[in-house]
Each structure stands twice: as structure tokens, then as C-alpha cells.
Amino acid sequence: MTNSTSQAEIVRQSLKRRYRKERRFRAYGITAIALAITALVVLFSDIISKGHTGFLKTTVTLEVTFDPEIMYLEDATDPAQIRNADYLAPLMAALKREFPEVSGRSGERALKGLLNSYSSSEVKDLVVANPAVMGTTQTLTFVASDDVDVFVKHRDDSSYSLKLTEEQQAWTLALMERGVIDTSFNDVFFTHGDSRDPGHAGVLGAIVGSLLTMAVTLLLSFPIGVAAAIYLEEFAPQNRLTDFIEVNINNLAAVPSIIFGLLGLAIFINLFGMPRSVPVVGGLVLMLMTLPTIIISSRAAIKSVPPSIREAAEGIGASKMQVVLHHVLPLAMPGMLTGSIIGMAQALGETAPLLLIGMVAFIVDVPDGFFSSATVLPVQIFLWAGSPELGFIERASAAIMVLLTFLISMNALAIWLRKRLERRW
Amino acid sequence: MSTLNTSITTDTAQRETTTQDAVSMAKEKPAEAAIEYGKTVGTPFADDAKFCLRDVEVFYGDTQAIKGISLDIARNEVIAFIGPSGCGKSTFLRCLNRMNDSIDICRVKGRLELDGQDLYDPKRDVVELRARVGMVFQKPNPFPKSIYDNVAYGPRIHGLANRKSELDDIVEDSLRKAGLWNEVKDRLDAPATGMSGGQQQRLCIARTIAVSPEVVLMDEPCSALDPIATAKVEELIAELSQSYTIIIVTHSMQQAARVSHRTAYFHLGHLVEVNDTDKVFTAPEHELTESYITGRFG
Numbered sequence: 001m002t003n004s005t006s007q008a009e010i011v012r013q014s015l016k017r018r019y020r021k022e023r024r025f026r027a028y029g030i031t032a033i034a035l036a037i038t039a040l041v042v043l044f045s046d047i048i049s050k051g052h053t054g055f056l057k058t059t060v061t062l063e064v065t066f067d068p069e070i071m072y073l074e075d076a077t078d079p080a081q082i083r084n085a086d087y088l089a090p091l092m093a094a095l096k097r098e099f100p101e102v103s104g105r106s107g108e109r110a111l112k113g114l115l116n117s118y119s120s121s122e123v124k125d126l127v128v129a130n131p132a133v134m135g136t137t138q139t140l141t142f143v144a145s146d147d148v149d150v151f152v153k154h155r156d157d158s159s160y161s162l163k164l165t166e167e168q169q170a171w172t173l174a175l176m177e178r179g180v181i182d183t184s185f186n187d188v189f190f191t192h193g194d195s196r197d198p199g200h201a202g203v204l205g206a207i208v209g210s211l212l213t214m215a216v217t218l219l220l221s222f223p224i225g226v227a228a229a230i231y232l233e234e235f236a237p238q239n240r241l242t243d244f245i246e247v248n249i250n251n252l253a254a255v256p257s258i259i260f261g262l263l264g265l266a267i268f269i270n271l272f273g274m275p276r277s278v279p280v281v282g283g284l285v286l287m288l289m290t291l292p293t294i295i296i297s298s299r300a301a302i303k304s305v306p307p308s309i310r311e312a313a314e315g316i317g318a319s320k321m322q323v324v325l326h327h328v329l330p331l332a333m334p335g336m337l338t339g340s341i342i343g344m345a346q347a348l349g350e351t352a353p354l355l356l357i358g359m360v361a362f363i364v365d366v367p368d369g370f371f372s373s374a375t376v377l378p379v380q381i382f383l384w385a386g387s388p389e390l391g392f393i394e395r396a397s398a399a400i401m402v403l404l405t406f407l408i409s410m411n412a413l414a415i416w417l418r419k420r421l422e423r424r425w
Numbered sequence: 426m427s428t429l430n431t432s433i434t435t436d437t438a439q440r441e442t443t444t445q446d447a448v449s450m451a452k453e454k455p456a457e458a459a460i461e462y463g464k465t466v467g468t469p470f471a472d473d474a475k476f477c478l479r480d481v482e483v484f485y486g487d488t489q490a491i492k493g494i495s496l497d498i499a500r501n502e503v504i505a506f507i508g509p510s511g512c513g514k515s516t517f518l519r520c521l522n523r524m525n526d527s528i529d530i531c532r533v534k535g536r537l538e539l540d541g542q543d544l545y546d547p548k549r550d551v552v553e554l555r556a557r558v559g560m561v562f563q564k565p566n567p568f569p570k571s572i573y574d575n576v577a578y579g580p581r582i583h584g585l586a587n588r589k590s591e592l593d594d595i596v597e598d599s600l601r602k603a604g605l606w607n608e609v610k611d612r613l614d615a616p617a618t619g620m621s622g623g624q625q626q627r628l629c630i631a632r633t634i635a636v637s638p639e640v641v642l643m644d645e646p647c648s649a650l651d652p653i654a655t656a657k658v659e660e661l662i663a664e665l666s667q668s669y670t671i672i673i674v675t676h677s678m679q680q681a682a683r684v685s686h687r688t689a690y691f692h693l694g695h696l697v698e699v700n701d702t703d704k705v706f707t708a709p710e711h712e713l714t715e716s717y718i719t720g721r722f723g
Contacts, residue, residue, distance in 0.1 A: 238529055308566035312629070314524065315562070316579040316636060317555035326578070327568060 047404075051397025053153045057186040057199060058144040060115065060175070062094040065137040066127065076134040082127060087120040088112075091142075098180060099171060110168055114175075116145045118197055143188065143199035144181060146391040148172055152183060153394075160390060189398065193366045194380065198391025201384070203399050205366045209279060209359070209374030210348060210406075212367060216283020217290060217347050222340050224287075225294030229336075232295075233302040234324055253292035260289045261353025269357060276358030277373040285353045290343035297339020301332035334421040341414035345407050351378040377403045460695045463493030466710045467700035468687075471499035475640060475670045476521060481535035483516055483525070490516045492694040493535075498640075503662065503671045505681035505702065508691030509717065514674045517691070518642050520544075521672065522558035523551050539640075556583055559638035563645040565625030567617035567632070572609050575617045575628055576600060579636035595635055603631035604661055623654020630661060634669070641665065643673040647680060659684050678718055682706050690714045 068076045070093060071085040095111055096102060102111055119142040126140075127133055144152070147163040151172055154160040164172065175181040193205030236242045264285035268274045274281050305328050313323045354360070359375050360383065367374035375383070377399060384396035463480060474497035483491035491513045498504055506514035516525070523544065525531040537544040544554065556579075567575050576596045579585075586592035596613070600606040605627045609620075617628055626646060633641055643662070647655040662671060662684045675681050681688050681702065688705040690698045690713070698711040709715040 306566075308562065308564060309568060310527075311524065311560075311562060312566040312568065312632075313578075314527070315522070315555060315560035316582070316632065317552045317559075318578075318582055319552050322582055326582075331569065 047397050047400050051394055051399075051401050054394040054396075054398025054401075055186050055189065056153065056183045057188055058149040058152045058181060058183050059141045060119075060144045060148075060181055061139060061141045062091060062180070063097070063137055064090050064094050064123065064140050066090055066134045067093070068134060073134070077131065079128075079131075082131060082134075083124075085124075085127075087123040087127070088115075091115055091119055091123065098175065098178070110165060111171070113164070113168055114145060114148050114171060114181075116143050116197065116199055118143070118200055143197075146198050146389050148181065149199055150390045152176065152181065154390075163390075189395065193364050194362060194375070194383070195364060198387075198389050198395055201392070201395055203377065203380060203402055205363060206375050206377045206380035206399070207402070209282075209363075209367050210376040212279035212370055212374060213282040213286060213354075213376055214344060214348060216280055216370065217286040218340070218344060220283065221287040221290045221294055221343070225291050225340065225343075226298050226336055228291075229295050229298030229302060230324060230329070233299050234320065234328065249292050249295050253296060256352075257289055257350055258352040258356065260285050261356030263288065264353060265356045275371060275373075277361045277363070277375075278371050279367065279374050280370045281357050282354050282359050282374075282376065283370075285357055286347040286350060289350065289353065290340075290347050293343035293346065294336075294340050297342070298332065298336040301335025301339065302328055304335065305331045334418040337417050337421070338414045341410055341417070345410045345414075348376075348406060348410070349378055349403065351382055354379055355382075377406070460692065460697060460713070462695070463495065465495065465696045465699055467698045467704075469496045469689075469696065469699040471497040471502075473500050474498065475500045475540065477536070477538040477541070479536040481517070481520065481533070481537060483513070483520060483534075484532045485528070486530045490694055491520075494696040496689065496696060496699060498670060498672060499687075501666065501668070501670055502687060503666045503673065503685045504687045504689060505685035506672065506674045506689050506691060507676075507678060507681050507717070508697075510676075511693075512691040513694040514689075514691045515644055517696075518644055518672060518674050519560075521640070521642055522555050522560055524560065526551060556636050557638055558640045558642060559633035559636060560642040560644065561626070561629050561633055561646045564649050565622055565629050567620070567625050567628050569616065569618055571614045572600075572617050572620070572628060573613040576631050576635045579632060583636055585636065599631040599635040600628075602634055602661075602665065603627045604657060604664075605631055621654070623650050623657060626650055626654065626658060627661065630658070630665075634665070638669065640670040640672065643671065645674050645676060648676060655680070678706070690717060692717070 067090060068074075068085075070089045071087065072089075073081055073085045075081055092108065092112065092115075095114065096108075099111065102108065122142065123140070143149075147168075150160055151162050151164050151169060155162065155169070162169070172181060188200060189202045191204055192200060192202030195201040232242060232246065264281060268281045268284055269276060309327050309331065310323055313327050318326065354376060360379050361373060361375065362383070363373050363375050365372070381396050381399045381403065384392040384399060476496075476498040478497070479495045481491055481494045481496075482489060494517060506518060508514050519525045520533055520537060521539075521544070525533065533545060539554070539558065543549065568578060570578070573596055576599050577586075577592050580592055580595050586595055597606060597610075600609060605624060608624060609615075609628075617625065620628065626649070630641075630646070647658050650658065659680060662673065665671060666684075666686075673681075673685065685702045687699060688702045689696055690705065690709075690711070692713050698705065698709060698714045700710065704710075705714060706718060709718060
């Protein structure tokens, strides 16, 4: 009796210890998750607080009178003269009407600082395209200068050093009250390529570049990766060569991406003579990078297909190819797709290898094909983050939000696809 | 209290000795010595042989799993393979439609003929062989497709039906033969994986007979089923034996006794005895067979 009592006692004591251990382990887990969530919240709130103003643009709306006289135009019908006219003058005249007290050269220069340096060429484009506006008065809206933009959005934020003089600040505030200077949704950001001026810079070029690059990567790496995985899993004999290949694929997955960039530079550009900065080369380099991920995940997916299904098909007399196509592939597809999308998401966020193949160039035009110069979202963020203009800081953050949106939707797509394809059975 | 305790102790001690005796007896009787290599007692040969198997040896790497087995399997007979775990009965069964091919280290030696044609002829097409020799596995393994597609898969890949109506007929016929038609005729499009274990196994049998094989190999088809489902499958085997040659591996001696015409007893890779089922279970010729069916080991 005593023996059994003491045994129960021992068990009870060890139970206490076991439960303590379990509680401790659970506490570690909760701490880890809490830390991760905190980091995520800090990251997102920082990016969103810095970047949300990037989705707003500051505009100046002026009543511009196209007076041939102040534009130094003798003959308003002569295209050559129109091309060489002074387009700043009508803008300045419109601005001076707001502040009649301003006079003198320095005053005018200060007033000019409110205007974006691109505005006069925008006016020129308008007039060249439509000479009939000469002599009329038009209400035109321009993007304000970077300094005004920063002042309007961040005048209460001490971390921004304002470049406007106190006089200019007073003018800006006055114009804001009169509704001349206003903020609205930044459509420019989504409809333009890169620009030297933050007000005219957009992510469209980078988005299109990213999409073109991803298309090349996906079209090449998914079929090649899946085919390689199927061959290695189903057809390849088990020998030293296949072991060697397997080890190398696993190693390739761990190679720093910049090495792939160097490889792409050496092979695709220097050896094959392909052009720099183009989505095709970027896609090829990223394909090299994502292939190991896709092969490894596809092999895992194929391995997880129950052998009983394979046997069942073989037992009925399906050939190897039929077993693979009719049974193994459909069952492995969710896993393969998930792996591929995760590989693509990695590739979408990749910067280093693309720097080496020249996708870091300043490219204003939205790329129109696989062989036109382009940049991609992460490189665009890299470029803007290093720019001296204050307006680019918030645009970099805004671009990060765009990139994160793409990444999150790709991951969501992966989850949805997996759920959908698995739900059938 | 104390007397009771003692009596229990003695009893246990006695029981232990008996068990030990049995174990030591089994050990004292070296199984290898009792079997002559390649020698089978009883009636391993038949006149009208579907399968003619001579001196079959199977190796997994360096391990020999099947040791010189010679056996004839007659047309339209049901033959049961029994024996303790690891005795090679499944391995031997899988040689008959070359399911061992996918195992790299597996080598098969000897003469294996189906209707006088060599099974392991390098020129022989495995796909054609498996269409003639179907197989039902231990665990029900329906494809994750609809009931209809499961049964129709074989006829489809072999091109047995030219029209949808022909395929429908084959599916209905196979499901009827498998005794499943009345249970599933209203839900042919339902996923097969949603059926009960017994239904799944009968579906697998329907899938196998849909390609009209000549021989059906069954590898412990009832080991994952409950007694009622087992009874149904056994009934089905009895019916199928009218038109097919059936080779069934089983761990249940009652099952072997119920369904088979002949029974083959395997031991450590040897085929020890083949006889009419009645004879094996009433008057086994070999002492190992007797020890097994009386439950002394296995």
C-alpha cells in the first residue's frame, strides 16, 4: 500500500513539473508571437504614417491668360514662334494677380519658387497641341513645387526641414485659404513613370516593369521547375548523379541573390549580348533564383502524394506517364502552386541581382515591352529612398505600400488556390 | 489475502513457464531445417494452369525474400496465400503483375508464365499485363475523383469504350458485379473518398474488374474492413470466382477457408504446402502448416 501511495506521489510531483514546463514553453511561444506582431505593427504604422501623404498631391490652380504680348509672340499663328515663346510669363502674371504687392526681381523669384519647374513646359505642351487657346483665359491646375508640397503636408512636422522662406510660407498659407493651393488624390503617382521632380514621379513604370519581369520569370521557372521536379521524383534513377544534382539544387536555394545577378550579367548580357535594363534579362536572372525554390517545393508536393494512389493507377495498367499526369500532378498541384507563388513573391521583392543587370537606371518612360528599358518596384524604392528631395521620402514609403499590397495579394492568392484546389476532395 | 496472493503468483509463474516453453519449442525447431529448399508438399501443380511459376526467387538487395517457389494456378480457381507476417506472400503476389518493378532493388528470378508467355520478358508490356492481371490492395485506395470516374478510369486509359454510353454500361456492369450499384447509382458524381471503408474497397474491386482482367490479385483486401464489410467482400469474391482467377493473400485463416478452393502456406519465403483448402485446414500434411493453423505461431 505504502509503495503504491509513494508511487502516486512521485507521479503527482512529476506532473507538477511537467505542467510547469508546458506553461513555460507556452509563455515563450506567446512572447515570440507578441514580439513578431509588435514588430509588424511598428513596421506598418511607420510606413503608413510616412507614406500615406504620398498618395496626395498638392496642386496650384491658376487663371492663366495666354496674352501673346507678354509671351513675346509677334505672330500667334506661327508654329516656330509658338515653340519658342515664353510660357513662364503668363503663369507668373496669374500668380502676381494674387499678390499685387509683390514687385522687384527678388520678389518675383520668390514667387516663382511656388511654381513647379515643369509647369511652364506643361503650358507649352498645351499650347503647341492646341494653338487656339492663344488669347484666351484658361483655368489650369498644376502640380506645386516640391518645397510647397512638403510645406503643405508637413508644416507641423519638425523632422522636415522646410525650404520655403517665411515670405513664401505666408503666401502659400494665403493661397491655401483662397483655394488656389489644394491637395487631392495623387493620380500622377499611379499614371506616371519616374521623374526628377517628386510631384511628377509615379510607380506605373516600376509596376509595369515588375509585371513584365515576373511574367518572364513565371513563364520560364514554373514549367522548368515542375518538369525538373517530376523528372527527379518519378523518372530519374537513384544514383550518385541524381544525389549530386539534388544537393546542388538545395545549395542553389541558399546562394545570395547578388551572385545570380553577377551570373546574369556575365552570361545573358556579356556572353549572349542581350540589352541591359530590360525585363527579359531581369526575368531570366530571377528565374535562376526562383528555380530551386520551385523545384524543392514541387518535389515535396510530389512526395506527399500517397503511394497508394500511384499503386492503384499502376495496378489498373496506367503507364508511368499516365500515373504522373492523371494522378500525381493534380494531387501535387496545390503544393506546387503554393511553392511557385512564394518563389515569385520572393522574386518580386528582389533588388540586388537587378542592380547588377542595369535595372537601376533612371527610366522615365513606362516600359512598353519585354525589351524596353525598365525598372522594378523594389529598385524604384531603392532609388527614391536615396534621393535628396524631401518629396521622394514619402513616395518611397508609398511605393513600399504598393509593393506590400502586391506581395500580400500574391500570398493570399497562394492560400486561396491551395484551399480551392484541395477542397475538391 | 495472503493465500490468494500466493495462488495468483503461482498461477502466473506457471503460465510464464508454458509460454516460455512454447517459445523455446518454436526456437528449438529450426524452421529452415524443416523445409527443403524449393520443395512443396501437397498439390502445387495443376493441369489447366493460368499461371505457371517455376523456381521463383525474389531478392531485395542481398536479402532473398522468395526462395525457389514452384506453383501452378489453375483457371478460374480461388487460391489463398496464408502465412505469418514477412513470409513473402505479398511479395510473391506482386510478382504476378510486376508491381515490384517500381522497387529499384527488387530482382525476380525464375520462370513466370501467364498462359505460356513469360511475364518478365524484357519485350513484354507491363501495361498490357496489368490490364489482364488486376490488383486490389490492402487499404482501399480510390482515386480522389467521383465514383463514376474511379470505375471509368481503367476503360478510359485502355480505350475500351468508344462512346459515353458504352462507358456508362461498363461502369454500371462493374458496379453491379461489385454489389455496389444499388448503393451508389444515385450519386455516381459524389467523391469516392466520402464512402465508407467497405464501399471503397468494393469500389476498388469494381475499378479492377472494369477493365475485364483475367486474373484478380487481392492483397489482404479485408484487413482494413469491419466484419460486415468483410462478409460482403467475401460474398463478392465467391461470385467473381465464376469468371475470374482470383489469388488472395490473407491473414485470416477463416477467410481463406471460406473463400478459396486451394490454400498455399508460405513460411520464411518458402512455399511449404499447397492443398485443397479443406485438406489444409483439416489434415495439413506439413508440420509447419499445422503449427500455423493451430495458432502456435504467426
